[in-house]
Amino acid sequence: MAAARHSTLDFSLGATADGETILKGLQPIFRAQGMSESVHTWPAHGCLATYTNENGSFASLRIYPHGLVLLDIQSSDGDAQGSKELDSLLNKVEERMKELSQPRAPRVKRLPPIVRGGAVDRYWPTADGRLVEYDIDEVLYEEDSPYQNIKILHSKQFGNVLILSGDVNLAESDGAYTRAIMGGGNEDYAGKDVLILGGGDGGILCEVVKLKPKMVTMVEIDQMVIDACKKFMRKACGEVLDHLQGDCYRVLVADCIPVLKRYAQEGRMFDYVINDLTAVPISTSPEEDSTWEFLRLILDLSMKVLKHDGKYFTQGNCVNLTEALALYEEQLGRLYCPVGFSKEIVCVPSYLELWVFYTVWKTTKP
Template sequence: MFSWRHWTDYPSTVRGLQSIFQEQEMTETVHDTEGHGYLATFIGKNGRFLILRVHSHGLVTLDLQCCEGDNIAQVDNLLNALEKKMKSLLHGNIRRVKRLPALTRGAAVDRYWPTADGRLVEYDIDRVLYDEDSAYQNIKILHSQQFGNILILNGDVNLADSDLPYTQAIMGGGKENYAGKEVLILGGGDGGILAEAVKLKPKMITMVEISFNVYIDQMVIDGCRTHMRKTCGTVLDNLKGDCYQVLVEDCVPVLRKYVEEGKTFDYVINDLTAVPISTAPEEDSTWEFLRLILDLSIKVLRPTGKYFTQGNCANLTEALTLYEEQLGRLSCPVDFSKEVVCVPSYMELYPCNSYRALLMSEGSLVLP
């Protein structure tokens, strides 16, 4: 990618590059841009394919595609020759040159996953450990040299072995006393929250593992039990332990039953879904779901109870503001605060611990 300060005579620039393409035995095809600069494609030996685009505002892009097994040294030599020629043709008027690393398309192991705010990240993933489709979603567990095993649901990075900071944050950042308390976990199918909470000697933990909106299903538990043991330890080996039980049920009817029975908890930890990034029509159901879960969760909190949940990428300030507005629509008044942590495998800051809220003498709400 080249950018220069002033418009130049791009036909002469293109002619200057053609000698290099001829040396590489690349065949040129010029495409009609309807007056918007210049566009040509070049096909060469070994399946090489190059796109040359000259934009009228002073940007030149070169996209070179190669097949697996091509001589990388020859490819680098071609790019070096093109860069050197461009600098010569433009007589030092180039403002910036940027060469991007190669993208590997169609590889057996997919290394590219987006952040919550739409930036593409290349992970150092070297193998696939688990790749299954449940009735609700695609479930992948991939191995990263840097982050360990990573759980990915429907293309969304959920949690890696490296992400204890996320788990600690959504549990209150080490500031809470869980000893002898009753805890309700919504979601958390990777077992990370459950494993950490069990260590804190609670009276009882109930984890509800599925909802009508976001599915953390039995196949997630099965995959994590085998491949995410650094995260979940042994807690998923059985769905019931001395101080916990895992219910693979729709969390909404379970919450409604608890409300009707008057059952309450000291802590509710919501790990079901992140804050939606927009209010587009397709997101309406998610917002309604979040409001419903919030409202039901508040109703099962004890007077001194606390509620924890995740937010979304710290860059999505508008979405986080919209979420905070939902707090004013709950069945009782709330106040809150928030805290941002760095989740290693997300490669971004994430509000994951504390929108700490006081429910007027009824309890407190913590929403990351």
């Protein structure tokens, strides 16, 4: 797949920029590349010069009167010779700009090039809206299920990474996530009844089974997630997804809401409920966002099947989303029964941000 390479070079001159001097000083560099020039000027807003080449590459040079000079270059990616020529061009522009700004050297910022439209997408937003470039080098799996888009990509640093509908869910290196959503290593699962909501990657199920529970029931709606993860996420799930039932666990491929309602009607109770369905919504309008309605329903139903001395574990969201997290904690005060809660902040490797995890328990005796 053809891709475009977008390179940037920024200069902060720290003084009023003389656009005409800068243009004249840089023109020979672009002309040597066979690029034609077009210039637009505004008396109070500086100037913009564009340079185009017969091979389709182009550059824009924006000079602001307050001393900011921005160079953007777009060209085809994958051509080794073209990449060398582009790097040479950027080096020449940088050296010439240092000469033009004497005696005071400019502050220079050259970012790694952004590759757009490539076969491997390396860019994913964090929960708090920052753009992160991952070291993704291979697409192992991508399919659309009836519920979501499923991708499993390989990262040199984090191993295989599960991405659901554009959200990074779990990498093989994310043991910190799994430990945190199980109580941070402080719980005794031996001989206990455990309910996992979601968790189709199998990471939580794999770790709980090692702790010799009485029975673990996992309810995951998407069979395609299970099938993809048992093939490509084995460092996280081990062998537990090879079969939907084992000595001390079973996996139900179903919507968890009717399952929870049925368990509540039957009086089925669990020592631990682990909700790995979704993060706290980023929306700060809980009365309007359907995800908040889903979250509240899951909370209420989970409390109905949680033993009075049991614990409910779930992820929150990025620690920077303080308003959304505060709204979640507000919802905890509106459940059908009074609850207490605590939270832990954990660095999840592949998320590249600090993540909040909650423990919730009932505060009234039966």
